[in-house]
Amino acid sequence: xxxxxxxxxxxxxxxxxxxxxxxxxxxxxxxxxxxxxxxxxxxxxxxxxxxxxxxxxxxxxxxxxxxxxxxxxxxxxxxxxxxxxxxxxxxxxxxxxxxxxxxxxxxxxxxxxxxxxxxxxxxxxxxxxxxxxxxxxxxxxxxxxxxxxxxxxxxxxxxxxxxxxxxxxxxxxxxxxxxxxxxxxxxxxxxxxxxxxxxxxxxxxxxxxxxxxxxxxxxxxxxxxxxxxxxxxxxxxxxxxxxxxxxxxxxxxxxxxxxxxxxxxxxxxxxxxxxxxxxxxxxxxxxxxxxxxxxxxxxxxxxxxxxxxxxxxxxxxxxxxxxxxxxxxxxxxxxxxxxxxxxxxxxxxxxxxxxxxxxxxxxxxxxxxxxxxxxxxxxxxxxxxxxxxxxxxxxxxxxxxxxxxxxxxxxxxxxxxxxxxxxxxxxxxxxxxxxxxxxxxxxxxxxxxxxxxxxxxxxxxxxxxxxxxxxxxxxxxxxxxxxxxxxxxxxxxxxxxxxxxxxxxxxxxxxxxxxxxxxxxxxxxxxxxxxxxxxxxxxxxxxxxxxxxxxxxxxxxxxxxxxxxxxxxxxxxxxxxxxxxxxxxxxxxxxxxxxxxxxxxxxxxxxxxxxxxxxxxxxxxxxxxxxxxxxxxxxxxxxxxxxxxxxxxxxxxxxxxxxxxxxxx
Numbered sequence: 241x242x243x244x245x246x247x248x249x250x251x252x253x254x255x256x257x258x259x260x261x262x263x264x265x266x267x268x269x270x271x272x273x274x275x276x277x278x279x280x281x282x283x284x285x286x287x288x289x290x291x292x293x294x295x296x297x298x299x300x301x302x303x304x305x306x307x308x309x310x311x312x313x314x315x316x317x318x319x320x321x322x323x324x325x326x327x328x329x330x331x332x333x334x335x336x337x338x339x340x341x342x343x344x345x346x347x348x349x350x351x352x353x354x355x356x357x358x359x360x361x362x363x364x365x366x367x368x369x370x371x372x373x374x375x376x377x378x379x380x381x382x383x384x385x386x387x388x389x390x391x392x393x394x395x396x397x398x399x400x401x402x403x404x405x406x407x408x409x410x411x412x413x414x415x416x417x418x419x420x421x422x423x424x425x426x427x428x429x430x431x432x433x434x435x436x437x438x439x440x441x442x443x444x445x446x447x448x449x450x451x452x453x454x455x456x457x458x459x460x461x462x463x464x465x466x467x468x469x470x471x472x473x474x475x476x477x478x479x480x481x482x483x484x485x486x487x488x489x490x491x492x493x494x495x496x497x498x499x500x501x502x503x504x505x506x507x508x509x510x511x512x513x514x515x516x517x518x519x520x521x522x523x524x525x526x527x528x529x530x531x532x533x534x535x536x537x538x539x540x541x542x543x544x545x546x547x548x549x550x551x552x553x554x555x556x557x558x559x560x561x562x563x564x565x566x567x568x569x570x571x572x573x574x575x576x577x578x579x580x581x582x583x584x585x586x587x588x589x590x591x592x593x594x595x596x597x598x599x600x601x602x603x604x605x606x607x608x609x610x611x612x613x614x615x616x617x618x619x620x621x622x623x624x625x626x627x628x629x630x631x632x633x634x635x636x637x638x639x640x641x642x643x644x645x646x647x648x649x650x651x652x653x654x655x656x657x658x659x660x661x662x663x664x665x666x667x668x669x670x671x672x673x674x675x676x677x678x679x680x681x682x683x684x685x686x687x688x689x690x691x692x693x694x695x696x697x698x699x700x701x702x703x704x705x706x707x708x709x710x711x712x713x714x715x716x717x718x719x720x721x722x723x724x725x726x727x728x729x730x731x732x733x734x735x736x737x738x739x740x741x742x743x744x745x746x747x748x749x750x751x752x753x754x755x756x757x758x759x760x761x762x763x764x765x766x767x768x769x770x771x772x773x774x775x776x777x778x779x780x781x782x783x784x785x786x787x788x789x790x791x792x793x794x795x796x797x798x799x800x801x802x803x804x805x806x807x808x809x810x811x812x813x814x815x816x817x818x819x820x821x822x823x824x825x826x827x828x829x830x831x832x833x834x835x836x837x838x839x840x841x842x843x844x845x846x847x848x849x850x851x852x853x854x855x856x857x858x859x860x861x862x863x864x865x866x867x868x869x870x871x872x873x874x875x876x877x878x879x880x881x882x883x884x885x886x887x888x889x890x891x892x893x894x895x896x897x898x899x900x901x902x903x904x905x
Contacts, residue, residue: 263294265358266310266318269347270301270325279873280813281324281347282308283880288351300873301329320358322347327393331364339364348814349847391499398457398498399656402449406653407638409445412438414645417692428688428696446649450478453491453656454498461502462509465522469505469530473497476538480583483543485550486590490582491652493546497538504530546583553587565601565678572602573609573674573712577666580613580648580655593687604682604699607646608673608708610689613666614650615643615709616716624721627804643713646690658724665719673712680704725807760871761901762789765833768897770841770854778841779803779820782856785833791858797826798858812843817879818851819872823859830859832871834901836889853879853888878904 269281282298289296299310310333315321320338323329324347331339340354340361347354420435421428430436451474458470476482477493489496508526517525553575575588592606621628621636628636635653642650655662683700686693691709694702765785772778779802787795801822805811812818818841833856840850857871878884884903891897 263319263359264317265289265294265296265320265322265355266314267296267298267322267347268301268310268325268329269298269344270327270329277326277344277348277813277876279876280880281344281351283877284348284351285322285324285354287880288355292352292355294355301325301327320361321364322354322358324348324354334364337364338362394457394460394499394502395495396657397460398453398455398495399653401456402453402656403635403653405445405449405452406649407635409442409447409449410642410645410647410650411638412442412445413647414442414642416442417645421692422696428686428693447478449649449652450488450491450494451475454494454501457495457498458501458505461499462505463522465509465526466502466505466530468527469534470498470501472531473501473534473538476535476543478581480543480546480550480586483539483547485543485547485583486586488582488586489542489546490579490585491656492579492582493538493542495656496542497534500537501530501534504534550583550587553584565605565681566675567678568602569605569609569674569676569678570671571674572605573612573670573672574667576606576609576648576674577613577670577716578663580652580666585648589687592684596685596687600683600685600700601678601681603684603687604701604705605674605677607684607689607693607699608677608682608705609670609712610646610648611643611691611709612669612673612712612716613643613648613655614639615713616666616669617651617654617662617720618643619713619717620720623717624724624804627721627724627807644690645692646688648689654720661723662720665716665723668719669712669714669716671712672715673708676708676711677705680708682708760830761832761834763894763898765789765831766894766897766901767833767835768891768894770835770837772837773839773841775806775841775843776803778835778837778851778854779806779856782820782833782835782854783858785835786831786856786858789831791829791831792826793828794826798822798824801826802856802858810844812845812849812851813876813879814845814847814849815879815885816840816845816849816852817855817885818843818845818853819855819857819875821857821872823861825861827858827860830857830871832857834897836897853885874904 267282267285269278269285278300282300286296286298297310297314298308300307312333315333315337318337321334321340323331323339323341324344325341326344329341331341338358338361340358342354416430416435416439417428420430420432420438422431430439451471454474454477455467455471458466458473462470474494474497477497478488478490480486480488505526508529509521513521513525572588572592575584578584589606589610592603596603618636618638618640621633621639625633632654639650639654651662651666655666680701682705684693684698684705685700686698688698691706693699694705699705765788767781767785770778770781772781780799783792783795783799783802786792786798792798801824802820805822806820810818811820835854837850837852837854840852841854843851845851855875857875859871884900887900887903888897891900
């Protein structure tokens, strides 16, 4: 427990609102990347509690797992709970306690204020927060530093649960097409019932991905009562026949139903009901009312415009058949890549499929554009690996596989996570592929797309067909990484995708004896005075220090990896500190470098300060365990000590700096 050695005598109280000193508090800190900010917030909260005469235990939920985990006894004795997190934290264990949920930056910059505010925080589970939910990821309104943070975390929650359905469904469909399919004028059919069954199972996975996306967006907002209306709403969104449309609303419709369901449930929870009704509210009343209301609203209000859009887009495309092949190819490519299964995509596909016997060139344009989004996003994860997490890179590999078999939906996880960057990139690549195929008069005699139709002999003009796909794929990939670099990415993506593969709480291996910083920071990698005045120049100078240690294979590769990490979000932590870092094959062995800047370097820090204390952490891609995360956690904790920072800043020479750094253990 992080607490004073001799805690003050505690005045008995019934909650944090009593105003008595000597409170017993608990806290949870977490950030999307689960590294520095998690531990900085924990140290700041613990220091503030000690200064104010309170006891506090802080659980950190970092990338190496949960540490200092709160026990049932800790929670039971707590007068209040502070959750400083920019990712979903399960609040169900805090039912009946005063819970204050904020962004992790608040824990770093205003810990004293949070401790005062928790005295009057609402009691979780009594209807004033997320009452009646009973578990779940518990994303409180306003958590994460404002409405946008809550909205984005809810979206990432849905994406993380959707990814396995996309991958499993897509790969099963692809395998069945590869091993058991052959082309006919009606499309690709199967030679045996076995491969047809494999395909059907994959289709089920694909069919479920849209309700899962919608359901878990709703769940992140409204907890368990929102899960059913979210999933049912997503199912309705993906089945256009329920509202007289030949195309469903796709993943964009699912995002809409997810948020509508979540916030509808939150609104219903605020309704005052008699005491005898409250026990059945979360399991019967709220799900039934919300599901019915949302379903009818979508069918009779939202569904009609979707059907109208589909009908008029089809008519509009029919009027364009006399237009130039290049222009028609651009339009069809834009539509195919826009919503990847939604009404715009389906309009273009069914338009081409309807003319496949009379005008196979139109289906050829569609067939070239269909695989571009997944192939382009998969290629992006290969070209700029440092911009993507391991989970995203795995999804990218699956997207490449699905793209080959003409499964456009393989790009949906990327589009749902970064719509403003990925959808325009997909559309640009799709337009280029469609235009090239149109100019080359590529023909496709079956209503399907992707390289698989050429392999199975259904394409006329095969060389240009593959050129069209390749050019579109490269355009999409380059546009995606360019927009991510310009936009700075968002660490929340990392949290949302990592949640699909890493449990929120897992045991943490004990640090090995060689985990101390001294084993990774040689004297030759310490520089008391940094010459660089910009972030990139500082990174290059620090990389030069590490290269001199003999532990770096490729200095330029290290710099590129560090800059790619910066593109995902600043490593400026505030308090005049920056800890740039990278995990790359350009590094032969874990190594840390340190330098000081007298004037400070602009690093985009949370508190606006210029970085004067700079650590560069570099580890090999194949480093065993989570050594780089342990190093970052070790640094972050120690750097929260103002005395330590001051000693580092005033140390007169290299030897003195090394002695101060030796305090980190």
